[in-house]
Amino acid sequence: MQTSRRVFFNPTSVPCLRASRHQSRGFFNAGPLRRVGLKKSTEARSGRWRGIRRESTQIGEDETGHIASASNEGILFFDNLFPLKLHWILRLPWRNDRSLSDLLWRFNNQKISAYEPMSLLKRAIPDSLPIKVTEILPRLKDGGAFVKFQYPNGLTAKEVEGLVTGYLKENPITPWFSPFRQIKARLVVGKPWLEDLYRFPSRRMKIEFVPTSPGKEAAELSQETLYSLFRRYGKIAEIISQPSDSKILPKFAYLDFARIGQAIMAKNCMHGFKVLEEAGGGPLGTQLRLSFEQKAKAHWIRDWIFSHPRVVIPAVAAVVATITVAVFDPIRTFFIKAHIDHAWHLKDNKIYRWFKNQATDIFTFSHHRKSEEVILSTIWADRKHFIDQLQTWLMETADTFIVIQGPRGSGKKEFILDQGLKGRKNTLLIDCKPIQEARGDTATISAAAASVGYRPVFSWMNSISSLIDLAAQGTIGVKSGFSETLDAQLGKIWQNTATALKQVALDSRSKDDKDHSLSDDDWLEAHPEFRPVVVIDNFLHKNEESSVVYDKISEWAASLTTANIAHVIFLTNDISYSKSLSKALPDRVFRQISLGDITPEVAKQFVINHLDAEPNDVTPDDNKITDRQRRRDLDELDECIDVLGGRLTDLEFLARRLKTGQTPKRAVAEIIEQSASEIMKMYLLTVDKGERKWSPEQAWYLVKSLAENDSLRYNEVLLSNTFASSLSASASNGESVLEALSAAELISIKTYKGRPKSIKAGKPVYQAAFKLLTGDKVLKSRLDLAILTELTKIETKNIDKYETELNALGSLPKQPREVGPRVQFLLNKLAASQSKVEGWEKEMGALKKVLMDEY
Numbered sequence: 001m002q003t004s005r006r007v008f009f010n011p012t013s014v015p016c017l018r019a020s021r022h023q024s025r026g027f028f029n030a031g032p033l034r035r036v037g038l039k040k041s042t043e044a045r046s047g048r049w050r051g052i053r054r055e056s057t058q059i060g061e062d063e064t065g066h067i068a069s070a071s072n073e074g075i076l077f078f079d080n081l082f083p084l085k086l087h088w089i090l091r092l093p094w095r096n097d098r099s100l101s102d103l104l105w106r107f108n109n110q111k112i113s114a115y116e117p118m119s120l121l122k123r124a125i126p127d128s129l130p131i132k133v134t135e136i137l138p139r140l141k142d143g144g145a146f147v148k149f150q151y152p153n154g155l156t157a158k159e160v161e162g163l164v165t166g167y168l169k170e171n172p173i174t175p176w177f178s179p180f181r182q183i184k185a186r187l188v189v190g191k192p193w194l195e196d197l198y199r200f201p202s203r204r205m206k207i208e209f210v211p212t213s214p215g216k217e218a219a220e221l222s223q224e225t226l227y228s229l230f231r232r233y234g235k236i237a238e239i240i241s242q243p244s245d246s247k248i249l250p251k252f253a254y255l256d257f258a259r260i261g262q263a264i265m266a267k268n269c270m271h272g273f274k275v276l277e278e279a280g281g282g283p284l285g286t287q288l289r290l291s292f293e294q295k296a297k298a299h300w301i302r303d304w305i306f307s308h309p310r311v312v313i314p315a316v317a318a319v320v321a322t323i324t325v326a327v328f329d330p331i332r333t334f335f336i337k338a339h340i341d342h343a344w345h346l347k348d349n350k351i352y353r354w355f356k357n358q359a360t361d362i363f364t365f366s367h368h369r370k371s372e373e374v375i376l377s378t379i380w381a382d383r384k385h386f387i388d389q390l391q392t393w394l395m396e397t398a399d400t401f402i403v404i405q406g407p408r409g410s411g412k413k414e415f416i417l418d419q420g421l422k423g424r425k426n427t428l429l430i431d432c433k434p435i436q437e438a439r440g441d442t443a444t445i446s447a448a449a450a451s452v453g454y455r456p457v458f459s460w461m462n463s464i465s466s467l468i469d470l471a472a473q474g475t476i477g478v479k480s481g482f483s484e485t486l487d488a489q490l491g492k493i494w495q496n497t498a499t500a501l502k503q504v505a506l507d508s509r510s511k512d513d514k515d516h517s518l519s520d521d522d523w524l525e526a527h528p529e530f531r532p533v534v535v536i537d538n539f540l541h542k543n544e545e546s547s548v549v550y551d552k553i554s555e556w557a558a559s560l561t562t563a564n565i566a567h568v569i570f571l572t573n574d575i576s577y578s579k580s581l582s583k584a585l586p587d588r589v590f591r592q593i594s595l596g597d598i599t600p601e602v603a604k605q606f607v608i609n610h611l612d613a614e615p616n617d618v619t620p621d622d623n624k625i626t627d628r629q630r631r632r633d634l635d636e637l638d639e640c641i642d643v644l645g646g647r648l649t650d651l652e653f654l655a656r657r658l659k660t661g662q663t664p665k666r667a668v669a670e671i672i673e674q675s676a677s678e679i680m681k682m683y684l685l686t687v688d689k690g691e692r693k694w695s696p697e698q699a700w701y702l703v704k705s706l707a708e709n710d711s712l713r714y715n716e717v718l719l720s721n722t723f724a725s726s727l728s729a730s731a732s733n734g735e736s737v738l739e740a741l742s743a744a745e746l747i748s749i750k751t752y753k754g755r756p757k758s759i760k761a762g763k764p765v766y767q768a769a770f771k772l773l774t775g776d777k778v779l780k781s782r783l784d785l786a787i788l789t790e791l792t793k794i795e796t797k798n799i800d801k802y803e804t805e806l807n808a809l810g811s812l813p814k815q816p817r818e819v820g821p822r823v824q825f826l827l828n829k830l831a832a833s834q835s836k837v838e839g840w841e842k843e844m845g846a847l848k849k850v851l852m853d854e855y
Contacts, residue, residue, distance in 0.1 A: 219282030234262025339453025645764020
């Protein structure tokens with residue numbers, strides 16, 4: 001049972017909004033607290049505010065969510081009393097019923113107390129209206145309040161609505177927080193649902209058509225009926241009926257108002273309204289159940305973006321690329337310049353070099369450095385004309401490449417960096433080996449960037465962008481452009497490097513130069529001595545795997561030389577480098593220096609210098625004795641040098657063995673044995689051979705032939721059956737096989753006027769290793785047997801071919817005279833092949849006997 005009590009209505013009497021003893025105010029009154037009770041004049045003037053008020057809250061009487069009204073009572077809804085945009089406070093988990101009232105109390109003050117919600121509500125109801133307000137229920141999230149009133153006999157609720165709305169039109173009231181919207185009032189004709197759920201107003205309403213009582217059937221109202229019911233509350237933008245084939249119950253329709261305030265007024269006034277039969281509600285009537293519905297396409301910009309991926313994704317890719325170029329390219333160019341001119345290299349720092357010079361007499365590393373210089377001095381003296389030639393080329397203007405070619409171990413890198421470019425600051429070394437051996441595009445990009453100092457580099461973005469591009473291609477059917485090929489990304493790295501190289505070259509330009517007025521290109525052409533030097537090491541390393549890296553490098557190098565930006569020096573082991581470089585500079589003649597093995601005299605002196613470099617023993621007179629002075633077997637060194645050759649790596653290996661106490665002959669014998677084991681494992685054995693481009697039979701043919709002769713004719717090898725008719729699919733092309741074996745350094749191919757001329761062992765020591773391998777009777781028998789077996793198969797195929805053609809000719813009904821020479825030719829071929837097979841069979845029998853008898 002509800003408790004009733006008569007009170008003077010004032011804002012502090014509203015439940016949950018009473019002022020506390022510390023003089024706080026509810027949201028209806030933000031001004032200073034007034035004493036309870038009204039003055040007599042006020043009571044006489046506003047006696048309608050005195051009445052019976054039941055205990056109720058924002059969610060209805062006894063928190064039921066509904067408002068009960070008697071026959072002589074009505075309910076008006078006033079909107080725009082509270083700031084509608086503050087309904088988000090209701091979402092906060094720490095909110096209580098006084099949160100918004102406290103916020104408005106802090107915001108308002110005495111100066112604007114006339115604009116507080118309660119004052120606005122009092123002003124909205126004319127004093128002359130003969131009604132008695134009995135209850136006020138604020139709706140914070142709807143921005144308004146329900147006002148229950150009693151009206152006397154002879155007056156209807158509809159008339160009261162008309163009087164209030166007419167009064168508001170004549171005396172418009174505008175709240176302080178919404179200066180362009182006036183307070184409006186409408187009569188509640190339905191049964192409003194006062195819920196405090198997290199459902200907030202929107203311009204779209206969902207109107208459900210439900211029966212007036214359970215078990216009955218409701219009618220689906222037409223758009224015309226809905227328009228006639230709701231148009232009074234404001235401009236209707238759209239009415240969307242439920243699809244005719246929809247099975248969703250209850251039936252519903254969407255109604256969009258032009259403004260959110262109009263939708264709030266309609267929802268609070270029409271919820272629960274019963275549409276009678278004469279109004280189109282069906283025989284039993286239809287009740288309207290209203291709720292706010294968030295529009296699915298509220299964010300039209302976002303929806304448009306997601307609806308047009310063919311336009312948006314390429315545009316975003318272009319914007320990202322533009323930002324990347326504008327922001328990161330200058331940073332990357334700066335780091336590349338620092339890498340080229342060695343600005344951050346510690347060894348080039350003056351302070352570091354001073355401390356190093358002061359410590360040369362204390363630490364032993366200086367002695368080792370001097371020893372290395374003494375050891376190599378003999379070689380550099382022998383190659384002095386090459387060093388002078390290189391330095392002369394670097395002072396000339398020539399838009400072509402400088403190529404330093406030589407086998408591994410010939411000292412190409414040391415020749416360039418320690419001698420040819422000694423004392424030159426602006427040098428850039430690019431090692432192709434880590435770039436080519438990198439696995440995957442990401443690792444390749446990282447290796448290329450590290451070689452030139454290109455940073456920051458986001459190589460990991462390559463994988464992510466590839467996934468985005470793949471997803472976009474599956475969605476829109478075309479690539480988005482986010483991901484880039486390895487070719488394009490390497491091109492960016494080289495392009496930034498070229499920019500940095502040009503800036504480094506132009507940094508040497510001074511305003512005091514007599515040719516300062518020249519353009520940048522003309523000045524670079526006139527001053528080749530100021531151009532930086534780019535050294536590309538290990539060019540064509542593992543060239544058989546992929547040529548993308550080498551193609552980009554050669555094209556970039558060609559652009560540097562033709563634009564007079566830098567001198568480019570290639571260091572390569574491959575004798576066929578001209579095929580790759582000619583693609584980039586087809587109309588140029590390359591400047592070439594071939595570094596082969598050193599002469600026997602220089603080789604002997606090189607080994608002796610190694611032995612003299614570090615003293616081992618000390619005499620009683622404190623005289624240091626070197627290995628050379630201590631040894632008595634160095635007379636064998638001449639013979640050993642002839643066998644070992646002039647390869648620097650092999651000579652260093654020999655010197656280290658001599659330091660351990662071995663005799664020269666024993667040391668060379670072990671080097672030969674080790675080389676023979678490497679040849680057998682890398683070229684002859686079929687176990688774990690990987691992706692070889694040659695067959696073991698072809699490698700053995702060369703080993704056996706070179707063991708008998710120091711050099712072989714190139715074309716003679718190609719015409720042999722082992723190379724011309726190999727049964728291995730990967731080794732069917734004889735020239736490719738020889739190039740692969742040359743790249744693997746089993747052999748070396750000598751040229752004459754650009755064409756291959758002869759074939760020699762890859763290293764001088766290999767010549768002795770070949771003889772050692774052919775001296776192994778069991779190994780020779782096994783590999784010879786493999787060659788004869790392959791040759792027998794080749795001739796057997798030829799015999800089958802001859803017999804097939806003879807059968808075809810013999811099947812002719814008549815034997816023309818012209819067929820006779822062809823038949824005789826085939827018979828001679830058949831006899832020759834058969835003779836070869838028979839001879840090989842005898843040899844194979846002897847070889848099998850050796851294999852069965854020997855270990």
